[in-house]
Amino acid sequence: MAFLRAIRPWAIIFLVGGMLSFVATAIGGGLVEEKGIFGVRESATARTYMIGLLENEPASLISLLPQTDVVSRALQFAQSESATGQIQPISLTYIGGRTSGSLSVYLYAIEVRAGDGQDQFFPLALTLTGGRVIRRE
Amino acid sequence: MNRIRALAGIVVFAAGVIAGVFASQLANPSPPPSPWASLPPVEEPAASAEVASLIAHDDAQGLAKALDSQLLQKLAQAIQPLVSIDSVEFTGATEKQGDILAGYVAGGTDQSGNNVIVGVVLRVRDGKVIGVN
Numbered sequence: 001m002a003f004l005r006a007i008r009p010w011a012i013i014f015l016v017g018g019m020l021s022f023v024a025t026a027i028g029g030g031l032v033e034e035k036g037i038f039g040v041r042e043s044a045t046a047r048t049y050m051i052g053l054l055e056n057e058p059a060s061l062i063s064l065l066p067q068t069d070v071v072s073r074a075l076q077f078a079q080s081e082s083a084t085g086q087i088q089p090i091s092l093t094y095i096g097g098r099t100s101g102s103l104s105v106y107l108y109a110i111e112v113r114a115g116d117g118q119d120q121f122f123p124l125a126l127t128l129t130g131g132r133v134i135r136r137e
Numbered sequence: 138m139n140r141i142r143a144l145a146g147i148v149v150f151a152a153g154v155i156a157g158v159f160a161s162q163l164a165n166p167s168p169p170p171s172p173w174a175s176l177p178p179v180e181e182p183a184a185s186a187e188v189a190s191l192i193a194h195d196d197a198q199g200l201a202k203a204l205d206s207q208l209l210q211k212l213a214q215a216i217q218p219l220v221s222i223d224s225v226e227f228t229g230a231t232e233k234q235g236d237i238l239a240g241y242v243a244g245g246t247d248q249s250g251n252n253v254i255v256g257v258v259l260r261v262r263d264g265k266v267i268g269v270n
Contacts, residue, residue: 010145010146010149013146013149013150013153014149014150014152014153014156015153016150016153017149017150017151017152017153017154017156017157018153018154018156018157018160019153019157020153020154020157021153021154021155021156021157021158021161022157022158022160022161022164025157025158025161026161026164029161029165040228042168043168044165044166044167044168044169046168047168047169047171048168048169050171051169051171051172054173055172089172089173090173090174091173091174091175091176091233092171092173092174092175093175093176093231094175094229095178095228095229095230095231095238095239095240095258096227096228096229096240096242097228097240097242097256098226098228098242098244098254100244100252100253100254101252103253103254105242105254105255105256106256107228107229107240107242107256107258109176109231109233109238109258111176111233121233121234121236121238122238122270123238123240123258123260123270124270125240125255125256125257125258125270126256127254127255127256137215137256137270
């Protein structure tokens with residue numbers, strides 16, 4: 001008990017320092033990203049989505065999409081199964097993004113080899129809000 | 138004794154600050170490693186920069202001269218649901234076998250007046266914009 005009483009003020013100082021830096025980092029990082037001062041760091045959700053898309057993992061894609069009905073999810077699984085083995089990803093390049101309010105846009109350049117051996121090089125833009133992909137084009 | 142206590146307080150506070158930064162990093166994890174290669178970045182192409190500037194300056198006549206009607210239709214689709222564009226920012230570009238993909242984010246408002254951003258990627262080849270996504 002005496003030990004707890006002795007370390008209490010130190011624990012409070014430690015927690016205050018921790019909380020201050022946590023909040024400052026979150027606010028500062030958010031402002032820097034919104035202003036695009038150093039560009040926007042690629043989001044883990046966006047990268048996971050892209051890897052899932054290129055590796056044809058419908059489960060990881062569906063978990064990142066807004067909640068949809070069972071038929072839409074079944075369609076996504078079916079399309080994914082029919083596409084298996086038809087494309088071979090070659091490169092995935094993040095070409096930047098921006099954040100504004102709750103919306104974030106992440107842009108990618110994708111290079112794939114199609115089933116007929118032709119290489120294709122095309123872009124993809126993801127729009128995320130609340131950690132979910134709401135738009136892909 | 139008081140000096141030592143004050144010094145210890147500063148050290149504990151600094152340790153808390155460092156722990157807070159680590160906690161913040163844990164709350165925003167880094168993206169998982171990509172199993173594929175990444176292409177090197179390139180400079181913003183002049184042709185796409187011109188188109189971006191025309192969009193940002195609301196220059197419909199200039200856009201009509203810079204892009205053919207097919208590309209304009211694709212651009213119209215790409216910027217949906219924006220009805221008013223306030224800014225067009227270059228985010229980055231990469232190149233493969235002469236094709237440059239230049240990324241832009243357009244910001245503005247939709248029909249309901251909500252602030253919206255959309256991603257637009259312009260494909261440039263031989264100094265000309267040949268595609269819009």
